[in-house]
Amino acid sequence: MVIAGPSPGSGEIAGSIARGLGADVIVAESKTFPDGESYVRVPQSLEGEEAVVVQTLSPPQDTSVIQAMLLADAVLGAGARKATLVAPYLAYSRQDRRFLDGEPVSVAVVLRALHSAGYSALYTVEVHKEASLAHFPGEARSISPYEYMARRVKVEGDLLVLAPDLGAVGRAERLAKALGASYDYLVKHRDRVTGEIVIEPKTIPAEGKTVILVDDIISTGGTLAKATKLLYQQGAREVYALVAHALLAGNALERLEEAGLRKLYAGNTLPKREHPLLEYVDLGPLIAEVLSSG
């Protein structure tokens, strides 16, 4: 039984996952109390069922996390024998270590909280760092979407897949292999206090190439916009981007447009936005396939 959580973006992907599983969907009821507290309710018995709660941890992330926790208790209270969480976007995954003294390892806190709320299994799509999932005391899996998304990419020319930093080079390798293209990476630094990004002017064999930048997430668009501009300066013919999670904070789309990006392919792990730059790939069938095999 699939239970669609109330966070923005959960309903559509929950429906797609349920179709892939051949399962029924129950839409969780929700409201916010006048004082700001969250309320959820599963409106039918789940006696003896395995409950797959689909709740992406989309903005407002803190509310989404709390609703996911409340849903674990709700489905177990409604009789489910097991509660599995599918959180296509795992919020807080980028704070995966103490970059500055006194900081928390936020992803560890969130994963432990979800487990203690009642989930014994957790599935997500392309967590920022795979190793973070070790903080979840149960079964946890991150689904890589790049090979699946490659089938939907329609670009022509001499392809080069690029990661914006060394940490994402594995992503570039997966996508490049699926597209039969070469791959490389740029060198990015981020100021941990101001958030300012600097991409080193590393020379990439971009001359005349159709470049596809690949990353796990786009938030403000700073990383991809800077990389796009650098690549055009280095002679790229066209620049595209592909990400698992399109958070698109603030004026991210305008920044990408202004940089000259041709298209942004994104998974539907977060609420969709309408924009000529954007093309979404439904990851529901892929998640369903992994859930049924796992």
Ligand code: R5P
């Ligand atoms: C960071 O390591 C991530 O992989 C992304 O590159 C980053 O979070 C993107 O953020 P923004 O779009 O704000 O540059």
